[in-house]
Amino acid sequence: MLFQVGGQGARPTFFEMSAAQQLPASLRAALTYSLGVFALRRPFLHNILDYEDEFFALLMAVLESHSLRTTDGSFSESLYGLRRRPVKVAVKRSSPGTESSDKAYDSALRRRQKTLSVVFLVILPYFKSKLQSIYNKEREARLQASLWDQGEVRFDEAGALDQQGETSQAQAESTTREVSHLARLKTNFAALIGVSYPWIHATNEGLSFAYQLLYLLDATKFYGPGLHVLGLHVCRATGQELMDSSSRIARIRNRELERLRGPPWLKTVQRVFLSCMYTTLDYAQTGLIAAVFFFKMMEWWYESAEERMSAPTVYPPPPPPPLPKVAKDGLPLQPDRTLCPLCCQKRNNPSVLSVSGFVFCYSCIFKSVSQHKRCPVTLMPATVEHIRRLFHDL
Structure with missing residues (x-):
């Protein structure tokens, strides 16, 4: 399954190269997340997550080797219809039936170039x-040491030995020296990585950014420093190249099937095994992408369904409480609601009494409540703590 993004000529666009470069990282994140979800019900999958780097490196080594062998492109590049070509194209030897002036060019990758491509695509990212x-x-250990005001973070040398009563003093001292020496080596190595890794990472990112910027400005044909070191550039695969790669794959597999040795039953078993392996590798690209996409779609479907089921029911707001009744012996309310019931004047510094909800002047209600300990309108018990200042008059 090939995705032709577009563009003219054999040179891929910047967006094609960027998408092809970011695909392995996205695939790894999706696979890690998928395994983490499945590990909730299958605890044995935690063993794979504990060795996440090794598992993904092994998977990508198989996929990259097969893709470079069959399509002369990496796993992600072949998915976008791209292939790798050497900058210096070799000239084939002319066959006896052709004229000497005709030259045939061989743009296929050599075995050394394919091996080094796997190193740059799989092994170097693994070490990184x-x-x-x-x-x-190391950074977390330094942060803890700075927070707890500790010195150098070291291994617990005293707890590393479980000295038994029968062990002699000389053996205990030699074992202690070995453990301390190993712990010191680990500590020094971690400290060296903590100091040098930021510079290594900054150098790598800076070179990658420079090459990508030059590639975007059409100043170089190499998208990254790795391709420049290998002497390879990425181009679009033509229809003839796709047909040639298909025929080359068929020839390679027929040759491998012809090399089978042993009794008939063993050849049958080997042929079935090779057929299954070929089928798996042929559909590995589309299978991985489709499986991750299907898993994310099902997860979104079930999460949305659970959210709909667990979402609280939205009820209409409750009606406001009824207005408190005016007491028979209480102050009557003024027809104009902007007047204070106590002084019968325009409210100054309006304040509400929370027990009844009526609004008065602050000075009037403060004096009334302080003296009578009740609302002057409803005669409900109240204190000065129930007075609330209003910042705008209604």
Whole structure:
């Protein structure tokens, strides 16, 4: 399944190269999240998550090797219809039936270039991920040491030995020295990574950004420093190249099937195994992308359904409480609601009495409540703490 993004000529656009470069990281994040969800019901999957870097590196090594072998492109590049070509194209030897002036060019990758491509695509990112994890642990240890005002974070050398009564003093001292030496080496190595990794990461990111900027400005044909070191550039695969790659895959597989040795039953088992492996590798690209997409779609579907089921029912707002009744012996209300019931004047510094809800002048209601301990209109018990200042008169 090939996705042609578009553009003219054999040179891919910047967006094609950027999408192809970011696909492995997105695929890893999706696979890790999927395994984490499945591990909630299948605890044995936590063993895979504990070795996440190794598992993903092994998976990508198989996919990248197969993709480079069959399509001369990486896993993500072949998905976007791209392939790798050497900058210096070799000239084929002319066959006896052709004229000497005709030259045939061979743009296929050599075995050395394919091997180095796997190193740059799989092994170097794996070591970078491990260095990143070591750096994060070292930074966390330094942060804890600074928070707790500790010195150098070291291993517990005293607790590393479980000295038994039968062990001699000399053996205990030698074992202690070995453990302390190993712990010191680990500590020094982690400290070295903590100091050097930011510079390594900054250098790598700076070079990558520079190459991408130059590629965007059409100043270089290399999208990254790795391709420049390998002497390869990425281009679009033509229809003839796709047909040639299909025929080349068929020839390689027929040759591998012809090399099978052993009794008939063993050949049958080997042929079935190779057929299953070929089918798995052929549909690995579309299978992984489709599986992750299907999983995310089902997760979104069930999460939205659960949210709808667990969402609280929206009820209409309750009606306001009824107005308090005016007491027979209380002050009568003025027809004009902007007047204070106590002084019968325009309200100054309006304040409400929370027990009844009526609004008075602050000085009037403060004096009345302080003296009578009740609302002057409803005669409900009240104190000065029930007086609330209003910032605008209604």
